[in-house]
Amino acid sequence: MSDTIFAKIIRREIPADIVYEDDDVLGFRDLNPQAPVHVLFIPKQPIASLDAADAGQAELLGKLLLAAAAYAREQGLAERGYRAVINCNEDGGQTVYHLHVHLLAGRRMQWPPG
Ligand code: DGP
Secondary structure, eight states, X not given: OOOOXXXXXXXXXXXXXXXXXXXXXXXXXXXXXXXXEEEEEXXXXXXXXXXXXXXXXXXXXXXXHHHHHHHHHHTTOTTTOXXXXXXXXXXXXXXXXXXXXXXXXXXXXXXXXX
């Protein structure tokens, strides 16, 4: 997969407001927040999209979701609730082709999404 802006953030080549890190996952604030809390969680291993993920990456995908959930709990967001979103490919609204989970919180979410 070609290099993305998120790969550059992992390598610290461009700045980001990093709020979570472990061996496999990085979390940083979205540049264009859509809610009072908007954090992106990405695997350090590049996976282009959810569609590109395979069974060998099941554990990593689990860690990605659990990292987002742990962060939300730790930040006191879990009780009121939050939304975790993965946009996949063009119709899904994906613009950066490094798999990421959007964690959105701090306001009441609407359904259906636009
Ligand atoms: P998506 O549309 O699901 O691919 O989401 C990509 C998100 O990435 C979008 O909400 C804006 C965010 N984003 C794009 N470039 C940067 C960047 O350089 N830094 C940060 N922090 N976020 C970025």
